[in-house]
Amino acid sequence: MSFQTDEHAKAYWKENLRLLVTLLVIWFAVSFGFGILLVEPLNAIKIFGFKLGFWFAQQGSIYVFVILIFVYVKKMKALDRKYNVHEDDE
């Protein structure tokens, strides 16, 4: 499992970083953003018995975290295949 060329290795790393940054931006938005910084404006919105900001702090952020990790798993698998560096043949 090694890259065919140096360009491949660089391109792989670049795509890897782009994915990481995207996911971490969402990670920051749901926890620090919706759950803490914007909690008061969001609390004005009510869904069932939940104030939205409070819901993000105690429930919503956790659900989004789970989804983030599975998206990461899926995207990285695709990336490993694209550059032919997956370990399935070992």
Added chain:
Amino acid sequence: MDIQGWTFLLVGLSFALYIGIAIWARAGSTKEFYVAGGGVPPVANGMATAADWMSAASFISMAGLISFMGYDGGVYLMGWTGGYVLLALCLAPYLRKFGKFTVPDFIGDRYYSQTARTVAVICAIFVSFTYVAGQMRGVGVVFSRFLEVDIVTGVLLGMCVVFFYAVLGGMKGITYTQVAQYCVLIFAYLVPAVFISMLMTGNPVPQLGFGDTLADGSGTYLLDKLNGLSTELGFTEYTSGNKSMIDVFFITFALMVGTAGLPHVIVRFFTVPKVADARRSAGWALVFIAILYTTAPAVASFARVNMIETINGSDGQGVVYEEAPSWISNWQQTGLIGWEDKNGDGRMF
């Protein structure tokens, strides 16, 4: 059989299960001892990681803390699970790819330095000892309550059991023991949560019941009722909390970064066969963690409503002493709580 008898039977059975698993999965080689031979399936590893992670603090005290803190309690929920995302995205797959057993190994090789490795070892030992001290206290508290012994005896008893299966089974024994522990733990946590949710809101899913209307037919939402009760008693609203935004922000951040560096969780990712498996098992671990972490705030709000109603009474004037919940007289016997009827009206206030 009385409660004490049942307790001894169930605690005994679960110990027998853990030790039985340790004997069945005992380690036969160095690699098996330290990283379970690198052959644990991702879902099982996820369960073991979840059990490892959610120990004394999450199981015994988190719901209580949130109940006490309201919105501010979210720092633990977001901090601990959010830190896990950092670990899964930025640390676990790369350390697994590197292929050695520990973080100090990685630091030493990456920076070509024995000194760096030594510093990392000292940090790891310091972190581990601090963490174990807290966990062992938790074990002591649980054992002292169940078996009615004092805390020191409880700690020693817990240590003997862990020592036995850790030495015999190594990482392999621990991994499969923890899979069993997770099942016991989540069952024990969810059963009361589901029934409390059904009693209070008529909704069997605590995560939803928490945002549902009360079962008394008034049509009031549980959280609105709780906010009303809290402000009546002179506290801030349950869904607002007391801490300033900057405190909440940085406490959450500190908890996240700390969580991402826990040595006993990082080592878990060395036990799966491939890098892709390290990523997947991190996802499964968070699913198993999330089941408990989304239930805890629901239990917290149910408990707060229940406590205010049973102590302050439905009219807010204090409940008559004879009708107070039984834990009050139990705690009076052990001196945890005291009640003196100064104005002679027989009420708790």
